[in-house]
Amino acid sequence: MLTESTVTILKATAPAVKQHGELIAGRMYELLFSKYPQVKSLFAKAPQNQPQVLARAIITYCENVDNLDTLTGALDRISRKHVAIGVTADHYPLVGECLLQAIQDVLGAAATPEIMTSWKEAFFFLAGVMIQREKALATQNV
Numbered sequence: 778m779l780t781e782s783t784v785t786i787l788k789a790t791a792p793a794v795k796q797h798g799e800l801i802a803g804r805m806y807e808l809l810f811s812k813y814p815q816v817k818s819l820f821a822k823a824p825q826n827q828p829q830v831l832a833r834a835i836i837t838y839c840e841n842v843d844n845l846d847t848l849t850g851a852l853d854r855i856s857r858k859h860v861a862i863g864v865t866a867d868h869y870p871l872v873g874e875c876l877l878q879a880i881q882d883v884l885g886a887a888a889t890p891e892i893m894t895s896w897k898e899a900f901f902f903l904a905g906v907m908i909q910r911e912k913a914l915a916t917q918n919v
């Protein structure tokens with residue numbers, strides 16, 4: 778589970794992430810596609826508004842971080858899409874690295890080391906939940 782201080786920091790950061798959500802998501806894709814061009818083909822059929830879709834997902838997570846049960850339905854839908862497209866566990870660290878860098882780039886000095894540590898913890902916590910679900914979906918066809 779996430780620590781109480783991480784939850785507190787994420788909730789406090791939610792308004793800033795909401796304000797800059799699309800910029801953060803746009804920067805994340807820019808970094809992801811330049812550093813790891815091999816993932817680009819996964820997004821070949823993605824809608825034009827994929828950055829906004831990701832931004833909304835990040836914000837929703839941020840706002841519900843202390844009540845993740847409310848996200849189960851949404852996460853299940855995302856995981857089914859990921860499995861259908863071929864997203865695998867080893868893609869998550871790449872996206873995590875670029876998302877964290879994008880948050881740092883967009884929020885600048887406001888993203889203190891403490892805030893960045895909390896985001897890192899939160900991303901990999903969520904990634905763990907999604908990876909587990911996606912592995913189950915891929916192997917059991919549930």
Ligand code: HEM
Nearest residue numbers: 816819820822823824834855858862864868869872903904
């Ligand atoms: C915690 C991490 C992640 C979150 C919160 C997230 C969120 C989302 C959301 C909300 C969607 C849209 C689902 C829908 O259309 O119903 C999506 C789709 C997608 N995601 Fe993720 N994702 C994550 C990790 C990843 C990773 C690691 C990859 C691999 C590079 C990835 C690649 C994709 C692709 C290719 C699509 C489909 C785009 C399309 O064709 O519509 N995602 N994701």
